[in-house]
Amino acid sequence: MLIIPMNLLPFYFSMKWLSSNYTCVTWNCVRTFFIVALLIIVGLIVLAV
Known part of the structure; x- marks a missing residue:
């Protein structure tokens, strides 16, 4: 729960x-x-994949 995803x-x-x-x-x-x-878009792409 405390771990923040790296892309965030x-x-x-x-x-x-x-x-x-x-x-x-x-x-x-x-x-x-x-x-x-740009970071948000890249993060969403990484999450989608």
């Missing part, structure tokens, strides 16, 4: 980083959001 770790850390960096440049926000979305 990057998402967890990125959310942790986002929550500690509310003030950010627009490009940084867009880039970070794109990276998080």
Whole structure:
């Protein structure tokens, strides 16, 4: 129950980083959001397989 799936770790850390960096440049926000979305998609693909 306590084990976090490996494909969720990057998402967890990125959310942790986002929550500690509310003030950010627009490009940084867009880039970070794109990276998080990409990680989620990759994670879903890994889970599907």
